[in-house]
Amino acid sequence: MRNLSLGAFLLVILLFSSNSSEARIYVCKPSGKVKGKKPPPDHCNEDDSICCIKGRYYTTYKCSPPVSGSTNAILNLNGFEKGGDGYKPSKCDNKYHSDDTPVVALSTGWYNGGRRCLNNITISANGRNVEAMVVDECDSAMGCDADHDYLPPCDNNIVGASKAVWKALGVPLEDWGELDITWSDA
Numbered sequence: 001m002r003n004l005s006l007g008a009f010l011l012v013i014l015l016f017s018s019n020s021s022e023a024r025i026y027v028c029k030p031s032g033k034v035k036g037k038k039p040p041p042d043h044c045n046e047d048d049s050i051c052c053i054k055g056r057y058y059t060t061y062k063c064s065p066p067v068s069g070s071t072n073a074i075l076n077l078n079g080f081e082k083g084g085d086g087y088k089p090s091k092c093d094n095k096y097h098s099d100d101t102p103v104v105a106l107s108t109g110w111y112n113g114g115r116r117c118l119n120n121i122t123i124s125a126n127g128r129n130v131e132a133m134v135v136d137e138c139d140s141a142m143g144c145d146a147d148h149d150y151l152p153p154c155d156n157n158i159v160g161a162s163k164a165v166w167k168a169l170g171v172p173l174e175d176w177g178e179l180d181i182t183w184s185d186a
């Protein structure tokens with residue numbers, strides 16, 4: 001009798017733990033691939049490694065990893081000014097933004113069809129927390145075409161941040177570019 005209830009107890013534990021591990025192994029799977037085309041001569045120089053390479057395939061994602069109170073991401077340096085990398089105005093408000101304003105672009109899944117537009121997120125890195133406003137999408141679902149300035153699709157875990165964010169995080173100038181961070185909705 002005692003052994004039986006112990007067995008039932010262990011079975012319940014087993015069922016619960018297998019259920020929760022199923023929830024934990026959610027992975028954002030690729031949605032497809034895009035093939036790099038040769039950009040027009042005025043767009044990317046031959047030595048510009050940022051542009052898509054002709055014939056190379058780039059993975060696309062419509063989803064991003066699940067958001068938690070502390071979501072891991074890669075912080076990139078992004079321009080939102082007219083004539084900068086912000087070759088088009090930001091998608092949320094159809095405006096350009098100064099490098100001195102803390103603004104970010106989020107990967108497609110986190111951008112979530114614009115649902116985070118003009119909301120703030122808190123970025124944590126380097127022992128600091130910085131609030132920045134979501135103004136744009138870093139498109140992970142498409143790329144390598146004229147519409148995306150012949151740039152590859154974004155990874156699905158990108159927070160593309162203006163100079164102001166990097167400055168506020170206190171990252172030394174020579175390290176600006178790519179940084180492991182966590183973020184949450186502010």
Ligand SMILES: *[C@@H]1O[C@H](CO)[C@@H](O)[C@H](O)[C@H]1NC(C)=O
Nearest residue numbers: 102119120130131132133186
């Ligand atoms: C969002 O963050 C910006 C920049 O840090 C700040 O100026 C603004 O007050 C914040 N907005 C809200 C609604 O908290």
